[in-house]
Amino acid sequence: MNDLSSDSCSMAAPVLLLLLIAGSATSSDESLFPRFVEPVTNVTVTVGRDALLACVVEDLRGYKVAWVRVDTQTILSIHHNIITQNPRISLSYNDHRSWYLHIKSVQEVDRGWYMCQVNTDPMRSRKGYLQVVVPPSIIDNMTSTDMVVREGSDVSLVCRASGYPEPYVMWRREDGQDFNYNGESVSVVDGETLTITKVSRLHMGAYLCIASNGVPPSISKRIMLMVQFPPMLSIPNQLEGAYIGQDVTLECHTEAYPSSINYWTTDRGDMIISEMEIVGGKYEAFPMDSGYNKFMMLKIRNITKEDFGFYKCIAKNSLGETDGIIKLDEIPAPPSAFTTQKTVIDNQTIKKKGHHEVFWPMTP
Structure with a gap:
């Protein structure tokens, strides 16, 4: 045998x-x-x-x-x-x-x-x-990694998977939102290759390549798509009004990737330095970020005559720069503000003269 x-x-x-x-x-x-x-x-x-x-x-x-x-x-x-x-x-x-x-x-x-x-x-x-x-697995050396592309270009994300039976591959955004796929709003794209023509900043985000073949578990890979574009700027109010003694906040909205450097200047071209850490400081500049969007805020305290004029917000990154101008005009103080100012002045006058009674002026 x-x-x-x-x-x-x-x-x-x-x-x-x-x-x-x-x-x-x-x-x-x-x-x-x-x-x-x-x-x-x-x-x-x-x-x-x-x-x-x-x-x-x-x-x-x-x-x-x-x-x-x-x-x-x-x-x-x-x-x-x-x-x-x-x-x-x-x-x-x-x-x-x-x-x-x-x-x-x-x-x-x-x-x-x-x-x-x-x-x-x-x-x-x-x-x-x-x-x-055989449950599915992602073939890493044949699958795209995180990508950075210029806005307006075409981009292809590739995902290869192995398993038996042959896995079915699909793409979707990690946040679950629909996205524009060559003119159509879709939530899922079938196939190993996700090709987006004329990619825009709205495509920016994390995408999941998901492979499944009926044999658990399904598997996925996360790929970040970053879209580069020069700064863009919008101003909600190009004309702001304030009265003397008031605090006012100016606002600019910017979009950019890579993230832009944002700052403010006066109409003379002087850069405004934030004094938020100084008690009673004149200026406080603070950004608010939301992805590639930024909100530039400039708070000016205790407005004086010298503060009226033009303010420029500027955004720069490696691809370019942009700016916008906001005009700050003087407006009449409301009656309540006038009364308050007058009361303060009169009280200071009384104290200098040694009087102890309080004087409340009439509202004109």
């Missing part, structure tokens, strides 16, 4: 093989032959798991059962003996009726047809298919 002790054993002559296993029977009486109680059931197993193929034979008598790998014509077992040298394969049986082929830690090479044979003449057999499925 040394010729049957390796995976190279051939099934080129299966009848001869079975004659080697045991003497054949040629009786025409069906009652003298073993019979299969049920088919060898097809089995689907995830790679790495264990597989079990079952063959149930009644009235085996003196005949013998063998397991054979059909596509490679490899003898795996004969009766109680393991023939293959594959250490992952083992055999178990119950009362010479149920014969079980065990395959441990199934690999993709195990996928295929397996035959349970009985050495009758003619030979009797049943076949079952072992399907080995």
Whole structure:
């Protein structure tokens, strides 16, 4: 039997093989032959798991059962003996009726047809298919990484995945929002390649490449798409009014990527330095960020005559710069403000003269 002790054993002559296993029977009486109680059931197993193929034979008598790998014509077992040298394969049986082929830690090479044979003449057999499925995985060296592109250019994000069955790949934004895909508003794009023509800043964000094939778990990869563009600036109010003694806030909105450097100047071109850390400071400049949007805010405290005029907000990045102008005009103080100012002045006058009574001026 040394010729049957390796995976190279051939099934080129299966009848001869079975004659080697045991003497054949040629009786025409069906009652003298073993019979299969049920088919060898097809089995689907995830790679790495264990597989079990079952063959149930009644009235085996003196005949013998063998397991054979059909596509490679490899003898795996004969009766109680393991023939293959594959250490992952083992055999178990119950009362010479149920014969079980065990395959441990199934690999993709195990996928295929397996035959349970009985050495009758003619030979009797049943076949079952072992399907080995593989959950999807992303092929990193064939998949796009984070990308930075100029606005208006075309961009393609590629995602390659492996698995069995072949994975289905789709793209969506991580935030779940719809996006403009070549003129259409979509939430999902099918396929390994996501190509966006004339990309805009609205496309900026994180995209998920998701691969699935019905074998859990599905898998995804996150790819950041950054879109570069020079600064743009808008001003909600180009003309602001304030009265003497009032605090006022000027506002500019900017968009830029890379992030812009933003600052304010006076109409004389002098850069305004924020004095927010100084108690009673004249100016307080503070930004508010929201992605590639920035809100430039300039607070001017205790307006005086000298504060009226033009203020310029400026935004710069490596791709360009832009600016906008806001005019600050004087407006009449409201009655309540006039009363308050007059009260303060009169109270100071009273204190200088040594009077203790409080004087409340009439509202003009």
